[in-house]
Amino acid sequence: MTAYQPTPDFAASLDAQDPLRSFRDQFHLPPGPDGQPSSYLCGNSLGLQPKTARAAVEREFAAWEERGVEGHFHGTSPWMHYHEFLTKASARLVGARPVEVVVMNNLTTNLHLLLISFYRPTLTRYKVLMEGGAFPSDQYALESQVRLHGLAPEEAIVELLPRPGEYTLRTADIEARIAELGDSLATVIIGGVNYYTGQAFDMAAITKAGHAVGALVGFDLAHAAGNLALHLHDWDVDFACWCTYKYLNSGPGGTSGIYVHERFANRPDLPRLAGWWGHDPADRFQMKKGFRPMAGAAGWQLSNAQIFPMAIHRAALAVVEEAGGMAALRRKSEQLTAYLEFLLRRLQLPATTLEIITPADPAARGAQLSVLVHRNGRALFDYLAGQGIIADWREPNVIRLAPVPLYNSFRDVQRAGAAIEKWAAQAE
Template sequence: MHFENTREFARSLDVQDSLSSYRDEFFFPEVNGRRVIYFTGNSLGLQSRRAKQYVDEVMDDWAKLAVEGHFYADKPWWDYHERFAGPLSQIVGALPDEITVMNTLTVNLHLMMVSFYRPTPQRYKIICEEKAFPSDQYMIQSQVRFHGYNPHEAIVEIKRREGEHNIRHEDVLAKIAEVGNELALVLIGGVNYYTGQVFDMKAITQAGHDVGAYVGWDLAHAAGNIKLELHDWNVDFAAWCSYKYMNSGPGNASGCFVHQMHHNNPGLPRFAGWWGHNKERRFKMEPDFDPVRGADGWQISNLPILTLAPYLASVEMFAEAGMDALIAKRNQITSYLEFILHEIDKEVDSNFEIITPSDPSARACQLSVFLHGEGRSLFDYLMQNGVITDWREPNVIRLAPVPLYCSFEDMYDFGQILKQGILSLH
């Protein structure tokens, strides 16, 4: 499509946008009396009106029913999580019994590693990406130490080539083949949080399996953002947070995937708790653990319903909108934002660099911009003028034009504010 850097053109795209009505579903902060341009849905999504409604329902049930809400609420609490199986499995490309919701992201990754990181003196290494999100780095280091290995020997990072911002796919495959029969686990972020690069999860999963390793994915920046086919890709496990693109609220519950091929493996260890026990016999308080068949069998404690309520509101909204429509708009609005950035760069002769891949198939809903020569003062200007974005050291702002609530006119307005910011600071 031929883009134009005009308000009229941006508004014409909004008129054609089949998802534009969802913008009214969300609450926006205001700066200087105006609704902000919100670019940090890759950190915390906006609150939806439905989220508040669903939380209020739980609060009302608690007030009116107390403990009986477990069985007699309109959405009974004891099986509340089962409502996620259908819509969430569609979002991540899974079978319904491969999905559960529980805990938070890093907790779930630790629990998954109980089952899928089982090092031996021969096979003990873990492959991850350079500059993984720090929580993943800390988690992997602690798991390796827990099993008695040296992180400097057991953790293999796939690095960027000198002078490049993104990891080459062929380098990932080459490193997996090189580590070979010493490799126990591949655990990578499906979308790199810093650059927005999308990894070829299907090919990497196959490569890991080819050398006898398990393969898991941290989908914090991928779930609700990119097309996922976890079941068909034969991914062993995955986990994701729900508060970024899926707008469930700060620090909220994590989604978890365990492939069906592992559901009936009695030799696969796991940390157990009573909510993962046979559902029909759970309240008999039996001494021996009999796990639920499916991903629910990895649950431990009964679930925090107040945190699940806004997440359920969100996944139902995703089911209405459909991932295909969301991805189509994501591609278009991200491309339009990229165009706007290049146009402003030409107008003010600035020196910023987009470090996110230019190929739409290799990026998600994010553009990371390296502000050569601009510095944090430009970020501060944007924030003070109603553009909520994200700063990452040493000199990068991350822009996430989330398709559910960002408009094309937002992209145009951002460009004008960015231009004024650069001009005012020089």
């Protein structure tokens, strides 16, 4: 590729060469202060609305209106089987086999359900390893889970912290800590991408290291699903969960997905919290005592499908599939993020003013750069908003910029870089 340039014309030339440029038109772009589409760099917090979402929900409203309860069994998409309509696309999304995934519930609910099954401490193997500074829901979930087993969080939970003076974790240090904990380690649960720094972890290496000491290994993929090319089955990951409202554009508070490796597909003895919808469908409606789980991840379901959120998710997944799946999205994502990095680094601002804390290695990050602003960070965030650039503010002083390949353009990224350059010049 030609050497990057910071100009609008150069960004427009990149957009003209972009094979995914037409997908931007499939989303509703919020207007900026001038009434023109904003540069929406906040898809790592809430993705934009696909234009097909409203019609997808309206179809289910019509089915409810016309059929009532019979909508469960009749029509083009009977609700009885609705989660199955999402399975194949979800499996492709995370690199799994269809039996290993199901869409259900919300993210933290699913994390708790999985930890009930995959955090089973004993007197000697009771520690759980997570990254320090994980998203609060993960921290709260693990604290409550260890307490359910009568353990103290400060004794059972081990947090991984970067080396002094560094912002992100080294894979070698994670592997070494796992080896050090050895047969005291019950479970590893790490975010596939850290929400604050944007670091993408080497999930294959972490899984291998965890298994080497006899631990189970899982990931919270809230910031990884729809962002990274995932290969959960080939990486031999035991379990994972993800939300769908960030990079998967499935609406605020949207539904969630889980992955459970097929080695657990037929393990009715595995402890779990049971619900009617996870029971063997062959005799589900006989209403008998005695839970017999469905094979695979579907056996972790509790209640029948959330049709309206799932309808939005189905529409959003179809856009991902139409774009060529994660391989195509990841190619553009790496280019967008690299261009954003170029625009920020060319400013040559001192680290005491503005510092990128996301790894420079494209393999160690997703569609996000976290910018640590040491002085007047909130002022910069507000300035960007006034210029029609929507970013994300995280306390105490980080601005997250996330160019998403489905709807962000290189011109969006160039606008952000130019605005930060202008702000820096004014702040001097």
